[in-house]
Amino acid sequence: MTMLQPDEAETETEAPTAELKMTARDVDVFYGTNHAIKSISVDIPDKTVTAFIGPSGCGKTTFLRCLNRMNDTIRNCRVTGEIRLDGEDIYGRDIDPVQLRARVGMVFQKPNPFPKSIYDNVAYGPRIHGLAGTRAELDEIVERALTRAALWQEVRDRLDAPGTGLSGGQQQRLCIARAIATAPEVLLMDEPCSALDLIATAQIEELIDELRESYSVVIVTHSMQQAARVSQKTAFFHLGVLVEYGETSRMFTNPSDQRTQDYITGRFG
């Protein structure tokens, strides 16, 4: 096993050591008897974009879904190991996954706006978490979220129109707005651009870069170019194992593992 410990990778480069937001230690995931994730340890820094790359079926998405306990909704899924958010064990007994998910938001592979108006889509999280006392405050939250998601200009005149009527790229930005309206601390993105065209992808990538100012962003992607463009840290997964983790710039120029080298140069995956 040539897996590098994150701190070892850290020491190789002179990267500014950002404050750690989430830490995972020896995480294993089982679907029934299928051992999907094998002893993964990763540190996710704050105000940074961390990319998970790797070939299909390597466990990137499964691991991502551990970070906000979305795997709890899958019946025969079992997670062991330790994942901490700000030092607190998120699988601890006193942690309510509902509250955790308000702090760790998620954007999915396929845009999934609710069949409601654009406004109600964005206001969904703030409403259930009671983030706004008055209608004016709620209006403000919605406008701010849509502005941050670079969608406000396009939809300001039709907030009452159904969210499902938007184009694919707009729908995904609506879902991002919906996620950031809940004011999460970490934003998980599961291949957010895989259903989008080039222009929409460019818009979302620009958006991710801006979101880095206030959130810790974790993005799963198939596209190595995308990982190189948007992320500061990259983790390479292969067959349920974390092969290599480190600064994106170093990973793409000077990978330390042969498998990473092969994947990046397109020899498999």
Added chain:
Amino acid sequence: MIGYLFLLIILAGAAGFFINRRAARARMAAGERLHSMAAFHGAYAVCLSALPALVFTLLFLLFEGPIVDAILTASLPADAVADMDPGQLSLVEAEIKSIARGNVFGEPEPWKRDAAAYYAALRHNATLALWVAVIAILGVGLALARRRVSARFRARHRVERVIGWIMLACSGTAVLITAGIIASLLYESIRFFEKVPIGEFLFGLNWEPQIPIREGQIAGSGAFGWVPVFVGTLVITSVALFVAIPIGILSAIYLNEFAAPRLRAVAKPLLEILAGVPTVVYGFFAILVVAPAIRTAGATLGIDVAPNTALAAGSVMGVMLIPFISSFTDDALSAVPQTLREGSLALGATRGETMRKVLFPAAIPGIVGGILLAVSRAIGETMIVVMAAGLIATLTINPLDSVTTVTVQIVTLLIGDTAFDNPKTLAAFALGLMLFIVTLGLNLVALGVVRKYRELYD
């Protein structure tokens, strides 16, 4: 005799199939590339022999009777039947036919004996003609089909066209039968409206259909206002929905979203058993269990309760409708994409909030479609109300009172002594027509809603 004919047709068809298929296979074995597979050449032989023979036989049997009768009527001696009216004439013909079958009662006149002999000969010749014709059709068809087997012959296209016609005939039958039912309802209803003005029927507030059907019978003077009967139907339907909608929807929500898989695996089939209970059994349940229980409860509370309450019949009908509504709700909830469920949970919504704010609203059109179909069933339901609801049409909306329904009245109007030129009997058809119009309207609305809901996610 006719049974043997059908057997012959089937055997000939089978023989044609195998002969042609073998011929086609032989050509394939000889290296020819056939346009159609061998089985299509076989099927073509069936289409050309058994099928036309069958159609011919059915048409022949359909028209044989009337034509033979017409020939018989024309052959009767003019002086014997000159002064008979059509009723008497048909009696005489029935007598002749029964003589021809060998059932002779008393001493029939000689001309009747002659006619009987002539009739028997006619029937014999007709059967003979049928056999000859069918054998000819089968022979010609088989020979023609066998000769057509060749590499370039497009048997598949022909067979497919025939199958298309058969399917068209089947769907046409369903439509024609529906049209026939509507026509018969309309015809009898129009006869009813000739005797009772349509305005009186639609807006009258009294329903007392027990009028005399023969001279000297003691009965009421009759009143045919359908409003109290229809209101009775509405009261019972409302009670039924009041029971079925909350129980059906909430049980579906629980089983779909919250129940453990093992509980769901047991509870869902059990719930669906309710749909398999015969309505007669629901009727027993209403009379023997629910009605006395309601009466006892009413007596305890000091409320006057009728023996046949709308509440008893309606609540049992509601139990019958529970699986209807719960399975529609379950389907509608399952049809909501999993991504919406995850999207809501990922925003920190609880499962309850997800159900209330995302899944249920998205499923509403499907649920409404289910409810409307349940309403149609409740309005048309007969057995439970015949057993458990009352017979007297009182204009009331009190569910503790005894009411009657449209279906109960149709049943009571049509059992016992009936005469089909009497408003009492004809009223049943008018009620049936109204019932048909109401349920048809509801079904159209339900279909529209369901269709709209399908478009939502496609």
